[in-house]
Amino acid sequence: xxxxxxxxxxxxxxxxxxxxxxxxxxxxxxxxxxxxxxxxxxxxxxxxxxxxxxxxxxxxxxxxxxxxxxxxxxxxxxxxxxxxxxxxxxxxxxxxxxxxxxxxxxxxxxxxxxxxxxxxxxxxxxxxxxxxxxxxxxxxxxxxxxxxxxxxxxxxxxxxxxxxxxxxxxxxxxxxxxxxxxxxxxxxxxxxxxxxxxxxxxxxxxxxxxxxxxxxxxxxxxxxxxxxxxxxxxxxxxxxxxxxxxxxxxxxxxxxxxxxxxxx
Numbered sequence: 001x002x003x004x005x006x007x008x009x010x011x012x013x014x015x016x017x018x019x020x021x022x023x024x025x026x027x028x029x030x031x032x033x034x035x036x037x038x039x040x041x042x043x044x045x046x047x048x049x050x051x052x053x054x055x056x057x058x059x060x061x062x063x064x065x066x067x068x069x070x071x072x073x074x075x076x077x078x079x080x081x082x083x084x085x086x087x088x089x090x091x092x093x094x095x096x097x098x099x100x101x102x103x104x105x106x107x108x109x110x111x112x113x114x115x116x117x118x119x120x121x122x123x124x125x126x127x128x129x130x131x132x133x134x135x136x137x138x139x140x141x142x143x144x145x146x147x148x149x150x151x152x153x154x155x156x157x158x159x160x161x162x163x164x165x166x167x168x169x170x171x172x173x174x175x176x177x178x179x180x181x182x183x184x185x186x187x188x189x190x191x192x193x194x195x196x197x198x199x200x201x202x203x204x205x206x207x208x209x210x211x212x213x214x215x216x217x218x219x220x221x222x223x224x225x226x227x228x229x230x231x232x233x234x235x236x237x238x239x240x241x242x243x244x245x246x247x248x249x250x251x252x253x254x255x256x257x258x259x260x261x262x263x264x
Contacts, residue, residue: 011075016045041075087109095160098207122208153235159205
């Protein structure tokens with residue numbers, strides 16, 4: 001059976017230190033029906049030169065554009081609108097995929113062609129690539145195993161780069177929303193989950209990097225505030241809203257104890 005085309009969008013801006021690892025993790029999948037779209041926000045640190053090198057080496061796979069945008073969410077939406085794959089995903093320019101992730105996603109999709117989205121497990125790593133926050137990851141993976149929308153309203157337990165959506169889901173529920181500093185993919189997850197929860201892959205598909213410099217790290221308090229605003233769009237249940245706030249309080253405590261996020 002022919003493998004479905006997978007389109008990966010990479011929003012990037014001044015990620016010279018990490019973007020090679022990100023692109024290499026995609027190319028090394030050796031997935032035969034692949035498209036990579038890099039939306040760069042006019043980087044000035046050498047990131048663009050690295051992107052050009054890869055685009056020249058893999059012209060049939062990698063397409064890129066570099067110009068100022070309205071933020072990460074805008075770059076991702078532009079990339080998704082250009083994408084031609086049956087399965088779509090985005091990965092930040094400091095995260096990376098694990099071995100055989102795309103084949104696992106494709107296999108699940110082929111068995112369930114009417115699905116809306118697929119989600120797998122993931123890890124959290126620091127700037128050096130060392131796995132950290134293992135207790136948090138265990139907690140999220142446990143909730144992923146339960147795969148209940150009520151739990152998703154309480155905790156955004158999905159590891160973002162381990163989530164893949166179908167073109168049908170994007171056309172029906174997109175685009176992503178966000179701010180100048182970050183994309184609020186949680187909003188899209190809750191939109192799709194109202195119709196159907198994701199199919200699960202019980203394997204690590206990606207590693208999410210908390211470097212202490214990315215948007216999730218530096219704007220954490222703003223992120224949690226927007227996170228709570230989003231949940232209130234999808235439920236008025238006071239217990240769920242309380243538990244969501246309680247979970248965010250716990251996240252704040254972890255951040256406070258983590259030496260400014262460089263160790264989680």
